[in-house]
Amino acid sequence: MTRFQTLLAAAAALFTLPAFAHEGVHINDPYAITRGAIGSTGAVFFTVENHASVDDRLVGVTSDVADMVEMHTHSQSADGVMTMPAVPEGFPVAAEGELVLQRGGNHIMLMGLTRALKDGDVIEMTLTFEHAGKVVVEVPVDNAHQPAATGAMQGMDHSSMGMAPSN
Numbered sequence: 001m002t003r004f005q006t007l008l009a010a011a012a013a014l015f016t017l018p019a020f021a022h023e024g025v026h027i028n029d030p031y032a033i034t035r036g037a038i039g040s041t042g043a044v045f046f047t048v049e050n051h052a053s054v055d056d057r058l059v060g061v062t063s064d065v066a067d068m069v070e071m072h073t074h075s076q077s078a079d080g081v082m083t084m085p086a087v088p089e090g091f092p093v094a095a096e097g098e099l100v101l102q103r104g105g106n107h108i109m110l111m112g113l114t115r116a117l118k119d120g121d122v123i124e125m126t127l128t129f130e131h132a133g134k135v136v137v138e139v140p141v142d143n144a145h146q147p148a149a150t151g152a153m154q155g156m157d158h159s160s161m162g163m164a165p166s167n
């Protein structure tokens with residue numbers, strides 16, 4: 001190892017050790033898709049890494065960017081109708097495991113945006129985990145994040161929740 005490599009290794013250790021040392025959750029690759037007008041809806045996706053040796057659970061999400069923030073999943077009825085039922089009990093994150101929120105699966109739903117959003121805007125959300133506690137995450141709006149699936153969230157039926165279509 002050259003002296004330069006040694007310095008690099010030392011610097012890397014300095015920056016990475018605190019992250020590995022803490023027994024919490026890490027939120028990776030957060031992004032939101034939304035049509036953006038006030039009162040409309042949006043969806044938020046990210047991956048949760050659980051570095052702890054105990055099972056955890058995402059039990060709550062709050063943000064002042066929407067009137068309602070809910071955890072949703074996707075489900076398909078026998079006759080092929082897709083719905084997005086709320087999951088009030090939240091999403092489990094296994095010990096040393098991962099929770100993946102993605103299009104067509106579990107996601108965070110924003111209903112009734114309190115301000116207009118566009119690509120590049122950043123939403124602040126507070127996630128509450130059963131064990132890891134509260135984690136604040138900055139979520140960029142990036143509608144093109146997975147272009148192939150962009151239409152997936154639109155046209156979803158929230159009428160079962162008594163909400164009028166807002167977009």
Ligand SMILES: [Cu+2]
Pocket residue numbers: 043072073084107108109
């Ligand atoms: Cu939803």
